Every structure is written in structure tokens, then in C-alpha cells.
Amino acid sequence: MFFNSISFAIFLPIVFFLYWFLAKNNLKVQNLLLLLSSYVFYGWWDYRFLFLLVFSTFLDFFTGLKIYNSKKPTDKKTWLIISVVINLGFLCFFKYYNFFIDSFIPLIETIGFKPHIWTLNLILPVGISFYTFHGLSYVFDIYNNKYTPTKNFIDYSVFVSFFPLLVAGPIERATHLLPQVQKIRNFDYTYATQGLKQILWGLVKKVVIADNCAEYANIIFNNSSHYHGSTLLIGALLFTFQIYGDFSGYSDIALGTAKLFGFELLMNFNFPYFSRDIAEFWRRWHISLSSWFRDYLYIPLGGSKGGNWKKIRNTFIIFIVSGFWHGANWTFIIWGALNAVYFLPLLILNKNRHNMEIVASGKLLPSIKDVLNMGVTFLLVVFGWIFFRANNLSHALNYISILFSKSLFSIPEILPGYVFFYLALFMLIEWWGREEVNPLTKFSVMPNTIRWAFYYSLIILVLYFSDKDQQFIYFQF
């Protein structure tokens, strides 16, 4: 079930009313209802993979308890290893099996072997990367004595399977979400209306921005060898906004939906394209994944402690693993490595924590220096997205070679004016509301008629463009 589908538009109100009328004042019923709804939501896509979700949930619940109850450190470690190996084993099998076979068979053949290994026609279970990381964070936190495991399987299952975050995050932490699951939720008017506004803004991002950009970005990327460099620049820019609208739109809908049920999820995007350097960009882009890798990979590896070489090694590891998490393709690995290269100068010069506040905080316009910094950071990000979007490495390199040819200065063959018009409007609203969690909150102070008229316009825009039927990009991860 997709957030931008008719079935979800029917599913959500039904669950909402059952939750607040039938399950009111009863924690057990609330959680049971959320769990059943989450399984319906997931099973709508493919019920056969529900068993994998339930198995993964049970595995982490069980190993979590075992780690906690083990007295010897070696036993704790053994249970942790069991959990990590099985979790990552499933993830690697479904996500990376064919990649390893395709990448390494030619390598083995060059040294004379002719192995007979099958490639499998595997379907990637939706959300596997996300719920695996949910579960892993839980066992890691228990192992590190940061969290006491719950003994209630339903509560834990809701934490892993809560439908707003199940298929594309945000990647939650037990320390943040489980206490909310364990406490009865009471209806809060302000919170629920904030949720609806966030859902609306998420739909605008997805349907109006991402899907329109996708239409042209796909044409340009799929036929890149036939176009001028200037058109390829347009393609890269459109993909830049497509991926932002798509993924942050999904996150907004997830956060908004969770609010309707009285939950607060981790913020996943915080106006990343207004970043003044790459370090700031990574603090604002896919925050739940970046912080996951920081806490469970970067810091255990030593983080930024130690000498420069260790810092460089750790930075490359975290960015390359993060790239690889996105998919089994060398393009993602290069994208990760490229971002590490962008990041390193800031880290070595100790400038990676310079821009902690949102740009031009409390002001209407940024300074010239901020504009230049944002421009440079944005262009670096756009360049990186070329690798992310390309079908393979040679496609990316070919794209870049045409992009930086003389034809960059010719008139582009494709220039969708209406898309850029909507992009400009969208960025203006985002700029105006950049100090809020959701830019629509800015409209709260306006008179009802203006506010409602604005919301109506947004709903009509969403309906208007809702025939594009593009899937969410991050579902494939």
C-alpha cells in the first residue's frame, strides 16, 4: 500500500477511527490494533514476505532478552553475533546476492576458475533495509546497556512494524519510540492537525514536485547520450529535486500519520538543500540513517578520535557502507565515496561542525557568503546525485563527460517551464518555513479563510498531478 494511493486514503481513516473510538483508553487494544493494521498495510504489497517481518521481529526480541539476561560477556557477544549475522544474512541474501555473484564471477574467471553459481530472480522485500536496521539498533542498544529490553512482544512488534515507518523509515531507535509504544496515547487536537498538515505537505512534495521532476529526469537520464550537456544539467537538477521531494515527502507523510496516532517519529529531513557545507547537508539529509551509521558504526570504529588517517578511514567506511546500503550497484558505492571526499577537508580542518543552526536564522534573506556556500554545496550534491541515479558506472561517466562538454552552453532540448515554476514556488515556501518542522506551520497565524484557501489549493494541486503514479524511490532500498 503506497501513501499516495486510494487504498491508503481509505485505510488511514478506518484505522484512525477504530484506534480513537474502539481502542480509546486501552493500551493493549491500541497496540494490538496498530500491529494488525501494520501487517495489513505490509501484506497489501505482498503477504508472503510478512513471515520474514515476523521472523525478524521475533529474532531481535528474543536475542535482545538473551543478551540482557546473559551474565557472561562472551554469552552476550554470542547472542549479539547471532542476531547480527541472521539479520544481515537475510538483508544480504535478498539485496546483495546477485550483486556479489555478478561482480565476483568475472574476477574468479580471470584467474582461471569457472564456477557454476546461479543468479536468482529475487524480489527485494519492501522495507527490509529499514526494519532490519530498526531491529539491529534495538539489540545494539541492549548490548551497550543503553536500553532495557521489553518483555512484551506486542509492544516490540509495534516498534518494528508501525506502518507509517515500516517500508521507508525513518529508522527509529528503541530509546525514542518504544517508550511511546508502552504509554497510552491520548488524543491531542493540535498534534493531530499538525499531523494532517505534514501529510499534506508530504503529498505536495511527492505528487507535485517529485513526480513532475521524475517524468523529465527519467527521459533525460534514459536517453542521456542523445542530449546536449545543458539538457543533462537540467536532468541532474530535476533528479536532485525528485529525490528530495520523493523521500522527504514520504518521511513527512510518515511523521504526519504517526502524529495522528499520538506518536512522534524522528525527524528525517531538515531542509538539506539550504546547507552551507557538506557536513551540514549530512546532518539534514536522511538524518535517521546518518545518525544510525554514526552511532553504530562510526563511533565504535573510533569516530573522529585518533589521528588523521583513522579519521579518513572511518569517514570512508561510513560513507561507502551508507552508499552500499542504498543498493547493490557500484554507482551507490561511488556516490558514497564521493561524499566522503567532499566531507574530508571539513573533517581534517575541524570545520565539520561550523554550521549547526539553520541558515539566516531569524532573518528573511541570507548573506552573500551564505548564498555562495549554499550554491557550492548544492552543486556538489547535484553532481553526486548523477552517480546515484545512473543505471551503472559507465552510464554515469558518459553522462558526466557530455555534461562537461561544450554543449553545456547550448540551448537545452528539454526545459519544462511549469516544473521549474512549481519548484521555485516550493523552494520559496520551504525557505519561508525553514525554521519550522513543517513549512505549513507558518500559515497557522493566518486567518482561517486564507489558510483554508491555501490548503484547498494544495489539495487540488495534488489531485491535479496525481495521475503520474510514480512509486517512492526509497521503496527499492
Place this chain on the structure above:
Amino acid sequence: MKKFIRRIILFFVVFLLFFISVAKFDNVARCQNKNDNIQKLVCMQNFDSLDILFLGNSYCYSGINPTYFDSVGIKTYNLGVATAGANYCSVLANDYLKSVQKKPKSVFILVSPMTLSERTDDAMNNPIYRYTNHPLSVEEYMFLYSHDLIKSYPKIMARSFSRTFVNLYVHFTSKKNYCDNEENKMFTSKGFISSSNKANLKEELKTNHFFSHLRNNKFDTLRAKKLLDLALALESKNIKVVFYELPSNKLYSFFNSAYLHDYASFVTKLKQNHNFIFVNLNLNNDYYRDQDHLNADGAGIVCRDMIKQIKNNKELSELYFH
């Protein structure tokens, strides 16, 4: 909670009332609309007592030039409208019959793999039934022709909503009035929309994505049946029905083989029960404006071939020439 529900209900009731009532009037500037497809609907009542009324999609309006037929004494009008399949052809035929005094001797209905695909009767982007001389509301069209549109109803209404504003603006600002025949170029072209463009790879790249969806299309027997029902309905009014197919450049290459196989079986069945004119010419890119539409030169060659086939068909030549 009660306050929340009250506010939500109020919000959506106001929205729906405003939205649906505005969307109802998207054909307000019908006489000022620049769209060729709409202009030809405005114009069609001038062409009474026809020998042939041509129905079909954009292949029809870019491939059938009535001038050629007129030159041999066959009085025709091209009522081809973008994306028209069985539903739109029914709407158009009914509207034409209601708009004129004397019914045509024959109706030519286009068949092509495209007209039976999912990409046909596009109520979302081209709601032609709202611009006919006797307009149909979205709900009427949905009830009479396409029940499955219920899924797209909100999207269609959103398009209608935005069109209402554009059309109101045009209505109050435009000096052109296509109800006046002198302003309406369809009056002289008789519904033919000419193009001198020639197909080339660069232009094709821009529109290839449109065809990529066709690869997964399954042949829809319901659409095919609707086309046969239309033929029966017209024949019951003593109107001769002829099916025709035009050359379509690369169109066939966009469909899967199962679809084309079912399509071929359908055409064989049509040929057994109806007159069928198939213009089987192997034309190069110079005669097409893109992947699937004929240009003006292509239309010329095709129309001459059709006239030849009509003359060679005893039943049809008697109908038009005696």
C-alpha cells in the same frame, strides 16, 4: 476529538461543495477555446448530409484530409479527436447525429492497436465529452460509458476545476469566437489537422516514454466489444459502418506480441462482418510527423489510396456515386 472531527467534516464539506460546483463549468468558454479538437465540435453542425463521417483518434485527424474526398465528390467531415476510442466515438457520433438535420450515409471508424489500448478515451487530459454540442458531465459520462472512471474521478474533477478558471479568463478576455465560422479554421479544413513536420530521432526521444507503457498492455475485449456495439447502434439507424486502419510508422513495435496477436484476431473478425479498409502502404519517415502520426504528405498518399479502395468496393461506390 469531537472538535477535530467537526473541523475535518466542515473542511471537507466546504472543499467538496466549492470544488465540485466550480469543476462543473469547465466548458464555459467552448466557443473561445483554441483547441482544434473542440473547434471541430463547434463546427460540425455545418456539415450536414455527409457521405462519410470519419471517427477516430489523432491518427484520424492527421491522416484523413477531406479535401481529397471532396475532390472526387464524396462529402466528408473529419471528427477525429485526440485519444478517441470506442467511448469517445460513441459520444461524438451521438452528438453529431443530434446536431445535424440529416444523418450521414456512412460512418468510418478507425481501428488500431492504440484505439484499443489503455491509452484511449483519456477522460483526464482530454475530456472531450464536456465540450460537445450537448455536453456530458463527468458523472453522466462515467455512468453511461466508463464505470471504472470512479478511481480517477477526483483527478478528473481537479483538472476540470483548474480548466474552469482558465476558461472563465478566456471567456471574458478573448475576442475570438469559434462559433463564428469565419474564425474557425476547422470550417475550411473540415476537421483535418495538418502537420508538415517529419519524424526524426530527436523528437521521438521526447515522446518515447509515452509508448513505454504500451508494452504491458493486455488486449481488452470489453473495449473491442464496445466498438462492435457502436457499429450495431449506427447500423440500426441505417447508417453504413466501415472500419479502417491507417499506416502508423513504429506503433506496432511498442506493443507486446500477445496483444498484437489478439488485435489481429479482432481485425479478422471485423473483416468478416463489416467493410474494412486497410491502407497497407510502406511509408518512410518523410510521411510521418512522429512515431505514429501521418503528416500532410502522408495523409495525401493515404487518402488517395482510400479513395481507390472505395471506388473498387462495389457496395461503397454505389453508396457514394449513384
